[in-house]
Amino acid sequence: PTPSVSSGINAEYGDFEGINPSDKPPSGKNELNIVNAPVNMKGHWEDYYLEIIGLIGVFVYALNFYTGKSINNRLANAWFEHHKKLLSDAFCIVGDDGVSKEISEDVLVKESENRFVLWCTGRLGCEGIKIEIKLLRRQDLISVLSQIFKPQSDTITITTYMSPEDMDSVVLAVMPRKGLKRLQQEVQDLAHFATEKKADKFDLPHQLGILAEFSEVSNELLSVPVCKTISENIDVFDSIHFSDYYTGFKISQESQTETERPKPVKRLIFNFVIPGHGKRTKSSIMETTEPLLRMALHMMTRVHKFKLSKENKTKAEKHRIQVEEEYLKQTHAQRQEAAQARRDERKRMEKEKMQELDPEAQRRYEEREYKKSMRRSGPRVKQLKVKTG
Amino acid sequence: RRKRKKERLLKMKSSGINAEYGVPKEGEDPMAEYMNLLAMLFSMCGLMMRFKWAAWAAVYCAFIGFSNSRSSEDTKQIFSSFMLSISSVVMSYLQSPTPMAISYFS
Numbered sequence: 001p002t003p004s005v006s007s008g009i010n011a012e013y014g015d016f017e018g019i020n021p022s023d024k025p026p027s028g029k030n031e032l033n034i035v036n037a038p039v040n041m042k043g044h045w046e047d048y049y050l051e052i053i054g055l056i057g058v059f060v061y062a063l064n065f066y067t068g069k070s071i072n073n074r075l076a077n078a079w080f081e082h083h084k085k086l087l088s089d090a091f092c093i094v095g096d097d098g099v100s101k102e103i104s105e106d107v108l109v110k111e112s113e114n115r116f117v118l119w120c121t122g123r124l125g126c127e128g129i130k131i132e133i134k135l136l137r138r139q140d141l142i143s144v145l146s147q148i149f150k151p152q153s154d155t156i157t158i159t160t161y162m163s164p165e166d167m168d169s170v171v172l173a174v175m176p177r178k179g180l181k182r183l184q185q186e187v188q189d190l191a192h193f194a195t196e197k198k199a200d201k202f203d204l205p206h207q208l209g210i211l212a213e214f215s216e217v218s219n220e221l222l223s224v225p226v227c228k229t230i231s232e233n234i235d236v237f238d239s240i241h242f243s244d245y246y247t248g249f250k251i252s253q254e255s256q257t258e259t260e261r262p263k264p265v266k267r268l269i270f271n272f273v274i275p276g277h278g279k280r281t282k283s284s285i286m287e288t289t290e291p292l293l294r295m296a297l298h299m300m301t302r303v304h305k306f307k308l309s310k311e312n313k314t315k316a317e318k319h320r321i322q323v324e325e326e327y328l329k330q331t332h333a334q335r336q337e338a339a340q341a342r343r344d345e346r347k348r349m350e351k352e353k354m355q356e357l358d359p360e361a362q363r364r365y366e367e368r369e370y371k372k373s374m375r376r377s378g379p380r381v382k383q384l385k386v387k388t389g
Numbered sequence: 390r391r392k393r394k395k396e397r398l399l400k401m402k403s404s405g406i407n408a409e410y411g412v413p414k415e416g417e418d419p420m421a422e423y424m425n426l427l428a429m430l431f432s433m434c435g436l437m438m439r440f441k442w443a444a445w446a447a448v449y450c451a452f453i454g455f456s457n458s459r460s461s462e463d464t465k466q467i468f469s470s471f472m473l474s475i476s477s478v479v480m481s482y483l484q485s486p487t488p489m490a491i492s493y494f495s
Binding site: 047 | 449
């Protein structure tokens with residue numbers, strides 16, 4: 001019988017009202033038409049403010065990158081062009097690329113967007129020089145912003161590579177007094193050999209201090225013209241460091257090992273700064289290092305020609321031998337410790353392996369170890385066969 | 390020109406002479422490598438976890454890493470971190486075009 005369709009609860013069809021179960025479902029296709037309705041973007045652009053800020057930030061960063069990069073390139077090339085004549089008069093080859101087998105010229109090697117390197121060689125008294133133009137990271141917006149809080153300067157570092165026969169035992173450093181004590185502790189050769197000398201007798205600005213192994217060195221090398229040039233260009237001068245025993249900065253005790261200890265080399269290092277803390281970006285600012293570059297070339301020749309007195313030479317050699325012996329002793333102790341640690345580790349591993357073997361093998365191993373230790377500790381005893389009877 | 394002597398011409402290889410001991414060189418500044426690594430990490434976060442902010446951070450890290458990189462470094466790695474970060478941004482918005490402001494602040 002057909003269930004009633006009146007209002008009220010119908011147990012079979014649930015709580016549906018007004019539905020006649022005998023009704024046929026509507027005829028036609030059962031397809032679902034999905035219409036491509038366009039996304040309604042009208043009037044909602046303001047919700048994308050974060051994305052717009054992000055895009056603007058990327059655009060600003062890219063703009064700063066290209067601006068900073070072009071300023072750095074211009075400054076580096078300006079420095080090179082201005083000093084090329086002076087360097088060409090002093091060196092046969094100016095601007096070797098330092099990489100290819102053939103000698104090249106006039107190449108300012110770009111290490112990064114703010115670091116440029118110039119190699120020069122072909123001069124008596126030195127193997128060659130490396131000039132590093134370290135500019136501010138103008139291409140990086142983060143660095144540009146941090147420059148506001150912590151101003152830094154563009155620097156020029158000239159490292160002269162001296163052969164063993166080019167230079168006598170000279171250790172000399174002239175730098176601002178502020179960093180003198182710290183550097184003396186951190187740089188190995190200054191810590192071992194140099195002591196502070198009085199700067200009063202030299203016509204140097206009061207903010208500079210002198211470290212030297214012997215007064216003879218500072219008296220001879222810091223001549224009147226040198227001191228005058230430094231004084232007149234004090235805003236460009238940063239430091240000089242001459243050493244026949246250069247090994248860089250002191251490595252911390254934990255990490256120092258035999259293989260990491262560098263071989264002492266002979267170097268003359270000149271550090272200059274471009275005045276203005278990077279704010280002045282006209283190409284002409286790069287010309288301010290010319291007098292000091294002349295002084296540096298002059299000092300290279302002076303150091304090459306300088307010879308210590310016999311007495312000081314003997315002292316210097318003795319001192320270097322002492323330092324070398326001390327170092328060998330230190331590392332000897334470290335090497336022994338390392339070897340002992342390796343031996344202990346090996347024994348421990350063998351013991352662990354032995355635990356897993358059967359008792360017979362363990363007994364044989366222990367016997368072997370006992371015989372070994374007896375051989376090591378006791379003197380060798382000759383066996384005599386005595387005939388009895 | 391007594392200062393010039395051709396027999397003193399020496400070819401200095403940058404790999405040998407550049408070994409300045411103990412002096413922290415600019416080239417040893419690991420910022421570029423860290424930034425590249427961060428860019429890749431943020432890109433993966435953005436793609437897999439669908440964090441739009443991570444995708445944007447990846448783009449910035451890739452840019453910073455690129456601007457601080459040395460010329461001798463492998464450009465392929467820098468280029469790949471760039472492409473990965475841009476693709477993570479694009480994929481995040483293709484999957485869900487809602488703006489960040491609404492996703493995170495509403």
